[in-house]
Amino acid sequence: MHAIVSGLFALFPRRRALLVLSLLGALMLSGCANNQSRPQEPPPPDLSQLAHEAAAQMMAGNPALTRYSPMIAATFVSIDNLTTSSTFGRISSEIMASALAQQGMQVREVKMRDSMFIEENVGELILSRQVQRLSSQSNARSILMGTYAQGQDYIYVSTRVVRAGDAMVLATADFKLAIDNNVLSLLEGQGGW
Template sequence: MKMVNWKGISALLVVGVLLTGCASNKAARVSDQKVDLVEEVGDATQILVKNAVVPINKQKAILSTSFANIDNLQESSTFGRLIGDTVAGDLVGGGFNVIEIRLRNSLYMEPRVGEFMLSRELRHVSAEHDAQAVLVGTYAVGGEYVYVNARLVSVNDSRVLSSYDFRLPLNRDIRKMLSSNR
């Protein structure tokens, strides 16, 4: 009859428990990861302006909208409104002429094509304010991050003048803002 090595089994159980604890602590750290949302969005805004294919004229208006949920472009959230407002505020801080518009159904993305389409109402608003571009964006929720795309789109021909992607950790604050849809 073979003897059972209880010390070996006990050691394996202890190692297993410790490894399980480490794995669950890592998941907890990701969800509790701190982020300076204002700083991250500010950095993204600077890159957005810097990467424009044509210089953005500070005298001509940029129309600002809320960022939309990429899975439902008619939907935003506290997160989408905050990101749009923060980018707009950073543009104003950079000396740009920003006009806020909250046109829910006037600007949309064609689902199969993925190009922005500007409605007659938006064209009217942009002409009224001599606007050169509209600030638009989308966000997508992943497992550990929320992925954000910000774009400056020409109001004249719907051409993307600049685009920048960034991600933010999906922590408690951001999850709470995402759960509050319109």
Template sequence: MPFKFFATPSLRQRLSTSRLLLLGVLLLSMAGCSTMGNSNNKPPEPAPDLSELAHKAAQQMVASNPDLTRYSPMIAATFVSIDNLSQSSTFGRISSEIMASALAQQGMQVREVKMRDSMFIEESVGELILSRQVQRLSSQHNARSILMGTYAQGQDYLYVSARVVRSGDAMVLGSADFRIKLDNNMRSLLEGQGGW
């Protein structure tokens, strides 16, 4: 007659408790490993703000044309809405100021000129033409270049195109484009529409 092994209830209970404990430890360690390898649990990095984007754009302009700073001094025009080139906003005014500051940090000499009613950009066969007033202002301030830009409002982003042009013939010396998330702060800056 073969020998049969009958575990006592206490031994059977201890074996089952050990197994459950071992299974629990394994499950916990697997969950810990999957959490460590999952980068979705990290908080998202904040989107760059207008100042950061303008400084990167200025660096890009100078990097693509190291001779850009030779066209100093520069004057800055208010950035305008691409949909109405005679209209700007608080955003257009501050983005021009920040961009001029960023270019100054890159070595561009910037003349401080508040250009209210001093500049008009006319659209003609896809070209931007400088008005006589701007050329006169450039001459008065001995400016060799002008910072100008346009912006367009989309559903989720605001698109900005900035360029430095030679004052004599409107030749583009440097340009950069960027987009910024359209949040309540940006919408507030855009609400201040008006002339320049």
């Protein structure tokens, strides 16, 4: 650094050398400031954020969806075995139902009803043959259903609202969630209610 300063004074008169040094100093400081003030990349979206975006997408795709209220929510199940779920499947269903309720759907809470069978360690599983029976027991006009598949880096979720009378799909949305330790913990959780 001393050699650079001496060289500048040798090349330029004293005032110009000071001006050049000042400019160099300002450039160096601005470079440091730019390195420190670079915006950090936002964290990847979490399950709640993705579910709320999916609910908004469902409502945008079918603005008349609220006509099919009340809705009940089934536990999301593993695509590899439609009779099993996990803590991830149960909380995904709960968060999606909450997000749809915030979008205007009336959601009927089925865990409070004795008439709907809740299988221990699984939740409110709904297979196609059960749709009419369960919807009539809870007087629901629609049912929130979903499946998920675990990949290496992501978990893929497919969710839909179906009409209770004939299982016709009224709205659908899909999203993928990066797998981290928190998601792995939810996938491994098989505990009951």
